[in-house]
Amino acid sequence: MAARGVVGIFFLSAVPLVCLELRRGIPDIGIKDFLLLCGRIFLLLALLTLIISVTTSWLNSFKSSQVYLKEEEKNEKRQKLVRKKQQEAQGEKASRYIENVLKPHREMKLRKLEERFYQMTGEAWKLSSGHKLGGDEGTSQTSFETSNREAAKSQNLPKPLTEFPSPAVQPTCKEIPDLPEEPSQTAEEVVTVALRCPSGNVLRRRFLKSCSSQVLLDWMMRIGYHTSLYSLSTSFPRRPLAVEGGQSLEDVGITVDTVLILEEKEQTN
Structure with missing residues:
Protein backbone atom coordinates (compact mmCIF):
# COMPACT_ATOMS: atom_id res chain seq x y z
CA MET A 1 0.00 0.00 0.00
CA ALA A 124 -18.80 -21.20 94.54
CA TRP A 125 -22.56 -21.18 95.13
CA LYS A 126 -22.81 -18.46 92.49
CA LEU A 127 -21.75 -21.01 89.85
CA SER A 128 -24.76 -23.25 90.56
CA SER A 129 -28.16 -22.80 88.98
CA GLY A 130 -29.82 -22.38 92.41
CA HIS A 131 -33.06 -23.87 93.79
CA LYS A 132 -36.64 -22.84 93.58
CA LEU A 133 -38.29 -21.33 96.62
CA GLY A 134 -41.12 -23.23 98.25
CA GLY A 135 -41.89 -26.91 97.78
CA ASP A 136 -41.09 -29.73 100.13
CA GLU A 137 -38.77 -28.62 102.92
CA GLY A 138 -37.08 -32.00 103.25
CA THR A 139 -36.41 -32.24 99.53
CA SER A 140 -34.99 -28.69 99.39
CA GLN A 141 -32.76 -29.42 102.40
CA THR A 142 -31.47 -32.62 100.78
CA SER A 143 -30.78 -30.89 97.46
CA PHE A 144 -29.06 -28.04 99.32
CA GLU A 145 -26.74 -30.46 101.12
CA THR A 146 -26.05 -32.31 97.88
CA SER A 147 -25.11 -29.07 96.12
CA ASN A 148 -22.84 -28.15 99.04
CA ARG A 149 -21.05 -31.50 98.80
CA GLU A 150 -20.64 -31.09 95.03
CA ALA A 151 -19.27 -27.57 95.45
CA ALA A 152 -16.84 -28.75 98.12
CA LYS A 153 -15.73 -31.63 95.88
CA SER A 154 -15.19 -29.33 92.88
CA GLN A 155 -13.23 -26.92 95.07
CA ASN A 156 -11.34 -29.73 96.83
CA LEU A 157 -12.35 -28.39 100.23
CA PRO A 158 -12.05 -30.52 103.36
CA LYS A 159 -15.21 -32.15 104.66
CA PRO A 160 -17.20 -30.05 107.10
CA LEU A 161 -16.74 -30.91 110.74
CA THR A 162 -19.80 -31.94 112.72
CA GLU A 163 -17.98 -31.73 116.04
CA PHE A 164 -15.66 -29.08 117.34
CA PRO A 165 -12.10 -30.28 117.88
CA SER A 166 -10.77 -30.46 121.34
CA PRO A 167 -8.45 -27.70 122.47
CA ALA A 168 -5.55 -30.15 122.64
CA VAL A 169 -5.72 -30.78 118.86
CA GLN A 170 -5.84 -27.11 117.87
CA PRO A 171 -2.57 -25.72 116.48
CA THR A 172 -0.62 -23.50 118.76
CA CYS A 173 1.60 -20.59 118.00
CA LYS A 174 4.64 -22.83 118.50
CA GLU A 175 3.82 -24.63 115.24
CA ILE A 176 4.54 -21.46 113.26
CA PRO A 177 8.32 -21.51 112.66
CA ASP A 178 10.56 -18.58 113.40
CA LEU A 179 12.54 -17.00 110.59
CA PRO A 180 16.20 -16.04 110.88
CA GLU A 181 17.00 -12.40 111.24
CA GLU A 182 17.00 -10.60 107.90
CA PRO A 183 20.54 -9.55 106.91
CA SER A 184 21.37 -6.03 105.81
CA GLN A 185 21.71 -5.01 102.19
CA THR A 186 25.45 -4.43 102.53
CA ALA A 187 26.13 -7.90 103.91
CA GLU A 188 28.01 -10.42 101.76
CA GLU A 189 26.52 -13.61 100.32
CA VAL A 190 22.99 -12.18 100.51
CA VAL A 191 20.23 -12.97 98.06
CA THR A 192 16.78 -11.34 97.75
CA VAL A 193 13.83 -13.68 97.21
CA ALA A 194 10.53 -12.29 95.84
CA LEU A 195 7.47 -14.42 96.59
CA ARG A 196 4.49 -13.95 94.27
CA CYS A 197 1.32 -14.95 96.11
CA PRO A 198 -1.90 -16.24 94.48
CA SER A 199 -3.63 -13.02 95.55
CA GLY A 200 -1.25 -11.03 93.32
CA ASN A 201 0.85 -9.54 96.12
CA VAL A 202 4.63 -9.79 95.91
CA LEU A 203 6.62 -10.13 99.15
CA ARG A 204 10.40 -9.68 99.30
CA ARG A 205 12.92 -10.74 101.91
CA ARG A 206 16.69 -11.11 102.14
CA PHE A 207 18.38 -14.35 103.13
CA LEU A 208 21.92 -15.58 103.39
CA LYS A 209 22.92 -18.05 100.68
CA SER A 210 24.08 -20.40 103.40
CA CYS A 211 20.60 -20.57 104.97
CA SER A 212 18.75 -23.84 104.77
CA SER A 213 16.24 -24.10 101.94
CA GLN A 214 13.67 -25.05 104.60
CA VAL A 215 13.52 -21.35 105.47
CA LEU A 216 11.42 -20.78 102.33
CA LEU A 217 8.75 -23.17 103.59
CA ASP A 218 8.91 -21.53 107.01
CA TRP A 219 8.36 -18.17 105.31
CA MET A 220 5.28 -19.59 103.54
CA MET A 221 3.87 -20.81 106.85
CA ARG A 222 4.65 -17.47 108.43
CA ILE A 223 2.59 -15.48 105.91
CA GLY A 224 -0.36 -17.90 106.09
CA TYR A 225 0.18 -20.45 103.27
CA HIS A 226 0.38 -24.02 104.54
CA THR A 227 2.84 -26.34 102.84
CA SER A 228 0.19 -29.07 102.49
CA LEU A 229 -1.90 -26.79 100.26
CA TYR A 230 0.72 -24.71 98.45
CA SER A 231 4.06 -25.30 96.76
CA LEU A 232 6.92 -23.22 95.39
CA SER A 233 8.13 -23.09 91.78
CA THR A 234 10.62 -21.03 89.83
CA SER A 235 9.36 -18.40 87.41
CA PHE A 236 11.67 -19.14 84.47
CA PRO A 237 11.98 -21.91 83.60
CA ARG A 238 8.71 -22.93 85.29
CA ARG A 239 9.51 -25.94 87.45
CA PRO A 240 8.83 -27.03 91.03
CA LEU A 241 11.48 -25.98 93.52
CA ALA A 242 12.99 -28.95 95.31
CA VAL A 243 13.28 -27.80 98.92
CA GLU A 244 14.98 -30.12 101.38
CA GLY A 245 16.11 -29.47 104.88
CA GLY A 246 19.70 -30.58 104.33
CA GLN A 247 20.36 -28.24 101.41
CA SER A 248 21.10 -24.53 101.46
CA LEU A 249 19.64 -21.88 99.19
CA GLU A 250 22.80 -21.99 97.12
CA ASP A 251 22.48 -25.77 96.74
CA VAL A 252 18.94 -25.53 95.32
CA GLY A 253 20.06 -22.94 92.74
CA ILE A 254 19.19 -19.64 94.44
CA THR A 255 22.47 -17.78 94.00
CA VAL A 256 21.11 -14.47 92.69
CA ASP A 257 17.98 -12.42 93.27
CA THR A 258 15.11 -14.79 92.41
CA VAL A 259 11.34 -14.62 91.94
CA LEU A 260 9.41 -17.66 93.26
CA ILE A 261 5.77 -18.40 92.54
CA LEU A 262 3.45 -19.63 95.25
CA GLU A 263 0.98 -22.08 93.66
CA GLU A 264 -1.93 -24.05 94.99
CA LYS A 265 -1.45 -27.81 94.92
CA GLU A 266 -3.89 -30.01 93.08
CA GLN A 267 -5.99 -31.73 95.73
CA THR A 268 -6.75 -35.41 95.26
CA ASN A 269 -9.77 -37.18 96.71
Missing part, protein backbone atom coordinates in the same frame (compact mmCIF):
# COMPACT_ATOMS: atom_id res chain seq x y z
CA ALA A 2 2.83 2.41 0.84
CA ALA A 3 4.57 1.71 -2.53
CA ARG A 4 1.37 2.39 -4.45
CA GLY A 5 0.88 5.64 -2.55
CA VAL A 6 4.43 6.75 -3.38
CA VAL A 7 3.98 5.95 -7.10
CA GLY A 8 0.66 7.82 -7.14
CA ILE A 9 2.26 10.85 -5.47
CA PHE A 10 5.08 10.70 -8.03
CA PHE A 11 2.68 10.86 -10.96
CA LEU A 12 0.56 13.54 -9.33
CA SER A 13 3.64 15.70 -8.75
CA ALA A 14 4.84 15.14 -12.29
CA VAL A 15 1.52 16.08 -13.95
CA PRO A 16 1.71 19.87 -13.16
CA LEU A 17 5.24 20.07 -14.48
CA VAL A 18 4.34 18.28 -17.68
CA CYS A 19 1.36 20.57 -18.19
CA LEU A 20 3.53 23.64 -17.81
CA GLU A 21 6.00 22.36 -20.33
CA LEU A 22 3.19 21.56 -22.78
CA ARG A 23 1.79 25.11 -22.45
CA ARG A 24 5.17 26.50 -23.43
CA GLY A 25 5.18 24.30 -26.42
CA ILE A 26 7.03 21.22 -27.24
CA PRO A 27 10.60 22.39 -27.30
CA ASP A 28 13.49 20.29 -28.09
CA ILE A 29 14.30 18.65 -24.78
CA GLY A 30 17.88 17.88 -24.40
CA ILE A 31 19.55 15.62 -21.99
CA LYS A 32 20.32 18.49 -19.62
CA ASP A 33 16.70 19.70 -19.58
CA PHE A 34 15.50 16.18 -19.06
CA LEU A 35 17.81 15.69 -16.11
CA LEU A 36 16.69 18.99 -14.58
CA LEU A 37 13.06 17.97 -14.98
CA CYS A 38 13.69 14.62 -13.32
CA GLY A 39 15.57 16.31 -10.48
CA ARG A 40 12.69 18.68 -9.83
CA ILE A 41 10.24 15.80 -9.87
CA PHE A 42 12.36 13.74 -7.43
CA LEU A 43 12.87 16.77 -5.16
CA LEU A 44 9.13 17.40 -5.01
CA LEU A 45 8.54 13.70 -4.46
CA ALA A 46 11.01 13.63 -1.55
CA LEU A 47 9.39 16.67 0.03
CA LEU A 48 5.92 15.17 -0.24
CA THR A 49 7.16 11.81 1.08
CA LEU A 50 8.71 13.51 4.10
CA ILE A 51 5.52 15.42 4.84
CA ILE A 52 3.39 12.31 4.48
CA SER A 53 5.70 10.16 6.65
CA VAL A 54 5.80 12.76 9.44
CA THR A 55 2.04 13.21 9.33
CA THR A 56 1.42 9.46 9.27
CA SER A 57 3.77 8.79 12.21
CA TRP A 58 2.14 11.59 14.22
CA LEU A 59 -1.34 10.23 13.52
CA ASN A 60 -0.24 6.68 14.43
CA SER A 61 1.37 7.85 17.68
CA PHE A 62 -1.75 9.81 18.57
CA LYS A 63 -3.97 6.79 17.92
CA SER A 64 -1.64 4.48 19.85
CA SER A 65 -1.59 6.90 22.81
CA GLN A 66 -5.39 7.01 22.81
CA VAL A 67 -5.57 3.23 22.69
CA TYR A 68 -2.96 2.97 25.49
CA LEU A 69 -4.91 5.36 27.69
CA LYS A 70 -8.09 3.39 27.14
CA GLU A 71 -6.30 0.15 27.97
CA GLU A 72 -4.86 1.75 31.11
CA GLU A 73 -8.30 2.87 32.24
CA LYS A 74 -9.70 -0.60 31.62
CA ASN A 75 -6.82 -2.19 33.57
CA GLU A 76 -7.29 0.22 36.47
CA LYS A 77 -11.01 -0.51 36.62
CA ARG A 78 -10.32 -4.23 36.46
CA GLN A 79 -7.71 -4.00 39.22
CA LYS A 80 -10.04 -1.94 41.43
CA LEU A 81 -12.77 -4.53 40.96
CA VAL A 82 -10.39 -7.38 41.80
CA ARG A 83 -9.08 -5.56 44.90
CA LYS A 84 -12.62 -4.85 46.06
CA LYS A 85 -13.55 -8.52 45.72
CA GLN A 86 -10.40 -9.57 47.61
CA GLN A 87 -11.13 -7.10 50.41
CA GLU A 88 -14.69 -8.37 50.70
CA ALA A 89 -13.45 -11.97 50.84
CA GLN A 90 -10.86 -11.11 53.50
CA GLY A 91 -13.48 -9.22 55.51
CA GLU A 92 -15.81 -12.24 55.41
CA LYS A 93 -12.97 -14.54 56.51
CA ALA A 94 -12.06 -12.19 59.37
CA SER A 95 -15.68 -11.95 60.53
CA ARG A 96 -16.08 -15.75 60.43
CA TYR A 97 -12.83 -16.19 62.36
CA ILE A 98 -13.92 -13.70 65.01
CA GLU A 99 -17.37 -15.28 65.30
CA ASN A 100 -16.27 -18.94 65.28
CA VAL A 101 -12.88 -18.83 67.02
CA LEU A 102 -12.09 -15.63 68.92
CA LYS A 103 -15.49 -15.03 70.46
CA PRO A 104 -15.94 -18.59 71.88
CA HIS A 105 -12.34 -18.54 73.12
CA ARG A 106 -12.87 -15.24 74.94
CA GLU A 107 -16.14 -16.42 76.45
CA MET A 108 -14.54 -19.66 77.67
CA LYS A 109 -11.58 -17.72 79.12
CA LEU A 110 -13.89 -15.30 80.92
CA ARG A 111 -15.95 -18.19 82.26
CA LYS A 112 -12.84 -19.92 83.61
CA LEU A 113 -11.63 -16.70 85.23
CA GLU A 114 -15.05 -16.20 86.80
CA GLU A 115 -15.10 -19.77 88.13
CA ARG A 116 -11.60 -19.39 89.58
CA PHE A 117 -12.50 -16.04 91.15
CA TYR A 118 -15.59 -17.46 92.86
CA GLN A 119 -13.62 -20.51 94.03
CA MET A 120 -10.86 -18.34 95.48
CA THR A 121 -13.34 -16.06 97.24
CA GLY A 122 -15.37 -19.00 98.56
CA GLU A 123 -18.51 -18.04 96.61
Whole structure:
Protein backbone atom coordinates (compact mmCIF):
# COMPACT_ATOMS: atom_id res chain seq x y z
CA MET A 1 0.00 0.00 0.00
CA ALA A 2 2.83 2.41 0.84
CA ALA A 3 4.57 1.71 -2.53
CA ARG A 4 1.37 2.39 -4.45
CA GLY A 5 0.88 5.64 -2.55
CA VAL A 6 4.43 6.75 -3.38
CA VAL A 7 3.98 5.95 -7.10
CA GLY A 8 0.66 7.82 -7.14
CA ILE A 9 2.26 10.85 -5.47
CA PHE A 10 5.08 10.70 -8.03
CA PHE A 11 2.68 10.86 -10.96
CA LEU A 12 0.56 13.54 -9.33
CA SER A 13 3.64 15.70 -8.75
CA ALA A 14 4.84 15.14 -12.29
CA VAL A 15 1.52 16.08 -13.95
CA PRO A 16 1.71 19.87 -13.16
CA LEU A 17 5.24 20.07 -14.48
CA VAL A 18 4.34 18.28 -17.68
CA CYS A 19 1.36 20.57 -18.19
CA LEU A 20 3.53 23.64 -17.81
CA GLU A 21 6.00 22.36 -20.33
CA LEU A 22 3.19 21.56 -22.78
CA ARG A 23 1.79 25.11 -22.45
CA ARG A 24 5.17 26.50 -23.43
CA GLY A 25 5.18 24.30 -26.42
CA ILE A 26 7.03 21.22 -27.24
CA PRO A 27 10.60 22.39 -27.30
CA ASP A 28 13.49 20.29 -28.09
CA ILE A 29 14.30 18.65 -24.78
CA GLY A 30 17.88 17.88 -24.40
CA ILE A 31 19.55 15.62 -21.99
CA LYS A 32 20.32 18.49 -19.62
CA ASP A 33 16.70 19.70 -19.58
CA PHE A 34 15.50 16.18 -19.06
CA LEU A 35 17.81 15.69 -16.11
CA LEU A 36 16.69 18.99 -14.58
CA LEU A 37 13.06 17.97 -14.98
CA CYS A 38 13.69 14.62 -13.32
CA GLY A 39 15.57 16.31 -10.48
CA ARG A 40 12.69 18.68 -9.83
CA ILE A 41 10.24 15.80 -9.87
CA PHE A 42 12.36 13.74 -7.43
CA LEU A 43 12.87 16.77 -5.16
CA LEU A 44 9.13 17.40 -5.01
CA LEU A 45 8.54 13.70 -4.46
CA ALA A 46 11.01 13.63 -1.55
CA LEU A 47 9.39 16.67 0.03
CA LEU A 48 5.92 15.17 -0.24
CA THR A 49 7.16 11.81 1.08
CA LEU A 50 8.71 13.51 4.10
CA ILE A 51 5.52 15.42 4.84
CA ILE A 52 3.39 12.31 4.48
CA SER A 53 5.70 10.16 6.65
CA VAL A 54 5.80 12.76 9.44
CA THR A 55 2.04 13.21 9.33
CA THR A 56 1.42 9.46 9.27
CA SER A 57 3.77 8.79 12.21
CA TRP A 58 2.14 11.59 14.22
CA LEU A 59 -1.34 10.23 13.52
CA ASN A 60 -0.24 6.68 14.43
CA SER A 61 1.37 7.85 17.68
CA PHE A 62 -1.75 9.81 18.57
CA LYS A 63 -3.97 6.79 17.92
CA SER A 64 -1.64 4.48 19.85
CA SER A 65 -1.59 6.90 22.81
CA GLN A 66 -5.39 7.01 22.81
CA VAL A 67 -5.57 3.23 22.69
CA TYR A 68 -2.96 2.97 25.49
CA LEU A 69 -4.91 5.36 27.69
CA LYS A 70 -8.09 3.39 27.14
CA GLU A 71 -6.30 0.15 27.97
CA GLU A 72 -4.86 1.75 31.11
CA GLU A 73 -8.30 2.87 32.24
CA LYS A 74 -9.70 -0.60 31.62
CA ASN A 75 -6.82 -2.19 33.57
CA GLU A 76 -7.29 0.22 36.47
CA LYS A 77 -11.01 -0.51 36.62
CA ARG A 78 -10.32 -4.23 36.46
CA GLN A 79 -7.71 -4.00 39.22
CA LYS A 80 -10.04 -1.94 41.43
CA LEU A 81 -12.77 -4.53 40.96
CA VAL A 82 -10.39 -7.38 41.80
CA ARG A 83 -9.08 -5.56 44.90
CA LYS A 84 -12.62 -4.85 46.06
CA LYS A 85 -13.55 -8.52 45.72
CA GLN A 86 -10.40 -9.57 47.61
CA GLN A 87 -11.13 -7.10 50.41
CA GLU A 88 -14.69 -8.37 50.70
CA ALA A 89 -13.45 -11.97 50.84
CA GLN A 90 -10.86 -11.11 53.50
CA GLY A 91 -13.48 -9.22 55.51
CA GLU A 92 -15.81 -12.24 55.41
CA LYS A 93 -12.97 -14.54 56.51
CA ALA A 94 -12.06 -12.19 59.37
CA SER A 95 -15.68 -11.95 60.53
CA ARG A 96 -16.08 -15.75 60.43
CA TYR A 97 -12.83 -16.19 62.36
CA ILE A 98 -13.92 -13.70 65.01
CA GLU A 99 -17.37 -15.28 65.30
CA ASN A 100 -16.27 -18.94 65.28
CA VAL A 101 -12.88 -18.83 67.02
CA LEU A 102 -12.09 -15.63 68.92
CA LYS A 103 -15.49 -15.03 70.46
CA PRO A 104 -15.94 -18.59 71.88
CA HIS A 105 -12.34 -18.54 73.12
CA ARG A 106 -12.87 -15.24 74.94
CA GLU A 107 -16.14 -16.42 76.45
CA MET A 108 -14.54 -19.66 77.67
CA LYS A 109 -11.58 -17.72 79.12
CA LEU A 110 -13.89 -15.30 80.92
CA ARG A 111 -15.95 -18.19 82.26
CA LYS A 112 -12.84 -19.92 83.61
CA LEU A 113 -11.63 -16.70 85.23
CA GLU A 114 -15.05 -16.20 86.80
CA GLU A 115 -15.10 -19.77 88.13
CA ARG A 116 -11.60 -19.39 89.58
CA PHE A 117 -12.50 -16.04 91.15
CA TYR A 118 -15.59 -17.46 92.86
CA GLN A 119 -13.62 -20.51 94.03
CA MET A 120 -10.86 -18.34 95.48
CA THR A 121 -13.34 -16.06 97.24
CA GLY A 122 -15.37 -19.00 98.56
CA GLU A 123 -18.51 -18.04 96.61
CA ALA A 124 -18.80 -21.20 94.54
CA TRP A 125 -22.56 -21.18 95.13
CA LYS A 126 -22.81 -18.46 92.49
CA LEU A 127 -21.75 -21.01 89.85
CA SER A 128 -24.76 -23.25 90.56
CA SER A 129 -28.16 -22.80 88.98
CA GLY A 130 -29.82 -22.38 92.41
CA HIS A 131 -33.06 -23.87 93.79
CA LYS A 132 -36.64 -22.84 93.58
CA LEU A 133 -38.29 -21.33 96.62
CA GLY A 134 -41.12 -23.23 98.25
CA GLY A 135 -41.89 -26.91 97.78
CA ASP A 136 -41.09 -29.73 100.13
CA GLU A 137 -38.77 -28.62 102.92
CA GLY A 138 -37.08 -32.00 103.25
CA THR A 139 -36.41 -32.24 99.53
CA SER A 140 -34.99 -28.69 99.39
CA GLN A 141 -32.76 -29.42 102.40
CA THR A 142 -31.47 -32.62 100.78
CA SER A 143 -30.78 -30.89 97.46
CA PHE A 144 -29.06 -28.04 99.32
CA GLU A 145 -26.74 -30.46 101.12
CA THR A 146 -26.05 -32.31 97.88
CA SER A 147 -25.11 -29.07 96.12
CA ASN A 148 -22.84 -28.15 99.04
CA ARG A 149 -21.05 -31.50 98.80
CA GLU A 150 -20.64 -31.09 95.03
CA ALA A 151 -19.27 -27.57 95.45
CA ALA A 152 -16.84 -28.75 98.12
CA LYS A 153 -15.73 -31.63 95.88
CA SER A 154 -15.19 -29.33 92.88
CA GLN A 155 -13.23 -26.92 95.07
CA ASN A 156 -11.34 -29.73 96.83
CA LEU A 157 -12.35 -28.39 100.23
CA PRO A 158 -12.05 -30.52 103.36
CA LYS A 159 -15.21 -32.15 104.66
CA PRO A 160 -17.20 -30.05 107.10
CA LEU A 161 -16.74 -30.91 110.74
CA THR A 162 -19.80 -31.94 112.72
CA GLU A 163 -17.98 -31.73 116.04
CA PHE A 164 -15.66 -29.08 117.34
CA PRO A 165 -12.10 -30.28 117.88
CA SER A 166 -10.77 -30.46 121.34
CA PRO A 167 -8.45 -27.70 122.47
CA ALA A 168 -5.55 -30.15 122.64
CA VAL A 169 -5.72 -30.78 118.86
CA GLN A 170 -5.84 -27.11 117.87
CA PRO A 171 -2.57 -25.72 116.48
CA THR A 172 -0.62 -23.50 118.76
CA CYS A 173 1.60 -20.59 118.00
CA LYS A 174 4.64 -22.83 118.50
CA GLU A 175 3.82 -24.63 115.24
CA ILE A 176 4.54 -21.46 113.26
CA PRO A 177 8.32 -21.51 112.66
CA ASP A 178 10.56 -18.58 113.40
CA LEU A 179 12.54 -17.00 110.59
CA PRO A 180 16.20 -16.04 110.88
CA GLU A 181 17.00 -12.40 111.24
CA GLU A 182 17.00 -10.60 107.90
CA PRO A 183 20.54 -9.55 106.91
CA SER A 184 21.37 -6.03 105.81
CA GLN A 185 21.71 -5.01 102.19
CA THR A 186 25.45 -4.43 102.53
CA ALA A 187 26.13 -7.90 103.91
CA GLU A 188 28.01 -10.42 101.76
CA GLU A 189 26.52 -13.61 100.32
CA VAL A 190 22.99 -12.18 100.51
CA VAL A 191 20.23 -12.97 98.06
CA THR A 192 16.78 -11.34 97.75
CA VAL A 193 13.83 -13.68 97.21
CA ALA A 194 10.53 -12.29 95.84
CA LEU A 195 7.47 -14.42 96.59
CA ARG A 196 4.49 -13.95 94.27
CA CYS A 197 1.32 -14.95 96.11
CA PRO A 198 -1.90 -16.24 94.48
CA SER A 199 -3.63 -13.02 95.55
CA GLY A 200 -1.25 -11.03 93.32
CA ASN A 201 0.85 -9.54 96.12
CA VAL A 202 4.63 -9.79 95.91
CA LEU A 203 6.62 -10.13 99.15
CA ARG A 204 10.40 -9.68 99.30
CA ARG A 205 12.92 -10.74 101.91
CA ARG A 206 16.69 -11.11 102.14
CA PHE A 207 18.38 -14.35 103.13
CA LEU A 208 21.92 -15.58 103.39
CA LYS A 209 22.92 -18.05 100.68
CA SER A 210 24.08 -20.40 103.40
CA CYS A 211 20.60 -20.57 104.97
CA SER A 212 18.75 -23.84 104.77
CA SER A 213 16.24 -24.10 101.94
CA GLN A 214 13.67 -25.05 104.60
CA VAL A 215 13.52 -21.35 105.47
CA LEU A 216 11.42 -20.78 102.33
CA LEU A 217 8.75 -23.17 103.59
CA ASP A 218 8.91 -21.53 107.01
CA TRP A 219 8.36 -18.17 105.31
CA MET A 220 5.28 -19.59 103.54
CA MET A 221 3.87 -20.81 106.85
CA ARG A 222 4.65 -17.47 108.43
CA ILE A 223 2.59 -15.48 105.91
CA GLY A 224 -0.36 -17.90 106.09
CA TYR A 225 0.18 -20.45 103.27
CA HIS A 226 0.38 -24.02 104.54
CA THR A 227 2.84 -26.34 102.84
CA SER A 228 0.19 -29.07 102.49
CA LEU A 229 -1.90 -26.79 100.26
CA TYR A 230 0.72 -24.71 98.45
CA SER A 231 4.06 -25.30 96.76
CA LEU A 232 6.92 -23.22 95.39
CA SER A 233 8.13 -23.09 91.78
CA THR A 234 10.62 -21.03 89.83
CA SER A 235 9.36 -18.40 87.41
CA PHE A 236 11.67 -19.14 84.47
CA PRO A 237 11.98 -21.91 83.60
CA ARG A 238 8.71 -22.93 85.29
CA ARG A 239 9.51 -25.94 87.45
CA PRO A 240 8.83 -27.03 91.03
CA LEU A 241 11.48 -25.98 93.52
CA ALA A 242 12.99 -28.95 95.31
CA VAL A 243 13.28 -27.80 98.92
CA GLU A 244 14.98 -30.12 101.38
CA GLY A 245 16.11 -29.47 104.88
CA GLY A 246 19.70 -30.58 104.33
CA GLN A 247 20.36 -28.24 101.41
CA SER A 248 21.10 -24.53 101.46
CA LEU A 249 19.64 -21.88 99.19
CA GLU A 250 22.80 -21.99 97.12
CA ASP A 251 22.48 -25.77 96.74
CA VAL A 252 18.94 -25.53 95.32
CA GLY A 253 20.06 -22.94 92.74
CA ILE A 254 19.19 -19.64 94.44
CA THR A 255 22.47 -17.78 94.00
CA VAL A 256 21.11 -14.47 92.69
CA ASP A 257 17.98 -12.42 93.27
CA THR A 258 15.11 -14.79 92.41
CA VAL A 259 11.34 -14.62 91.94
CA LEU A 260 9.41 -17.66 93.26
CA ILE A 261 5.77 -18.40 92.54
CA LEU A 262 3.45 -19.63 95.25
CA GLU A 263 0.98 -22.08 93.66
CA GLU A 264 -1.93 -24.05 94.99
CA LYS A 265 -1.45 -27.81 94.92
CA GLU A 266 -3.89 -30.01 93.08
CA GLN A 267 -5.99 -31.73 95.73
CA THR A 268 -6.75 -35.41 95.26
CA ASN A 269 -9.77 -37.18 96.71
